[in-house]
Amino acid sequence: MAADFDEPVFDDDFVKSATFTEPSARERARPPGRRERRRDRRAARRAAGSGGLRFRRRRRREPSHRLAVFQVLAGILVLFAISFALWWWNSGSRDEEPVQPIxxxxxxxxxxxxxxxAPTxxxxV
Known part of the structure; x- marks a missing residue:
């Protein structure tokens, strides 16, 4: 249900529950857990761009102009093939004399x- 123009979209309870809380000093002082360390190492590897020794990935490149032209031509050929097949299917029989004589x-x-x-x-005998 849409809110009226004079009513606020978010009430105070929603805003209070959505606030971000900073970690306490005790939480900041404790050493990071195994999961957090792994997450940090993974983020550092991604930021470095090397991907690590085991995880070599190709970097994503911008698609070339030739690839875009090829994709458009392939799409046109597919549409042409579909339209030709539908025309062939609906065009009738291929007999030499397609209409039977009436x-x-x-x-x-x-x-x-x-x-x-019949005798009644x-x-x-």
């Missing part, structure tokens, strides 16, 4: 032969 549907058949009436009585 034949008349009315047949000149003779009238059915007359039927004989069964003859005794």
């Amino acid at each position: 034949v008349p549907t009315i047949t000149n058949s003779p009238a059915p032969p007359p039927t004989t009436a 009585e069964i003859p005794e």
